[in-house]
Amino acid sequence: MDIDRLIDEVIAREGGYSDHPADRGGPTNMGITQAVARAHGYAGAMQALPRAVAEKIYRRLYWDRPGYGFVAECSGPIAAEMFDTAVNMGPGVATGFLQRALNALNRNQQDYPDLKVDRLLGARTLAALNAFRALRGPSGDQVLLKAIEALQGERYIALAESRPANEAFLYGWLANRIG
Structure with a gap:
């Protein structure tokens, strides 16, 4: 099982920056909500969320933990x-x-x-x-x-x-x- 491939697939499926008015998650990028990004130390604009940060969050929260x-x-x-x-x-x-x-x-x-x-x-x-x-x-x-x-x-x-x-x-x- 290649977790890196799974993360790549999720990021491709989730897409880039979004702030849909019906989405309770608020601003997201690559599927990572602003609240989750902040909880994991990212303080920048969600539009600029680095891919490496998203990958680290996906691995930690949704695979390792x-x-x-x-x-x-x-x-x-x-x-x-x-x-x-x-x-x-x-x-x-x-x-x-x-x-x-x-x-x-x-x-x-x-x-x-x-x-x-x-x-x-x-x-x-x-x-x-x-x-x-x-x-x-x-x-x-x-x-x-x-x-x-x-x-x-x-x-x-x-x-x-x-x-x-x-x-x-x-x-x-x-x-x-x-x-």
């Missing part, structure tokens, strides 16, 4: 999805989707015990992922990805339903983040 490198040791495609979902919805949401999907796919705990959906990647979640993959093989990744993406899609629609201004983003979220 949630532990998705451990997922990559088991499954590159699942790790890539966790990273992308974390960038867009937060690591807790991404990890919660993984936990919920693994619970739903364990055949009433015949394959491995249910996980507490605590939104933290730990030894039990990794053990469940390894058990799922041992049973289903690499082709199981595609089913697990579909389950995670179904949860993600439902959340996007719920966000648009709960806040009509989010409808401005729904098409792009579904087109660029699912599948």
Whole structure:
């Protein structure tokens, strides 16, 4: 799993500077909100956010801190999805989707015990992922990805339903983040 490639793909997908009036995140550049940039020491204009700063933030917040490198040791495609979902919805949401999907796919705990959906990647979640993959093989990744993406899609629609201004983003979220 090449995190540098994943970061490049996210930056390309997120694009450059934006300050859309419907976006609660305010000014962003390369997908990094002003609040996140400030929290990580960047004090300059968001239009001038250096790519290296964005790359460092993506690596730290959405790969290293949630532990998705451990997922990559088991499954590159699942790790890539966790990273992308974390960038867009937060690591807790991404990890919660993984936990919920693994619970739903364990055949009433015949394959491995249910996980507490605590939104933290730990030894039990990794053990469940390894058990799922041992049973289903690499082709199981595609089913697990579909389950995670179904949860993600439902959340996007719920966000648009709960806040009509989010409808401005729904098409792009579904087109660029699912599948």
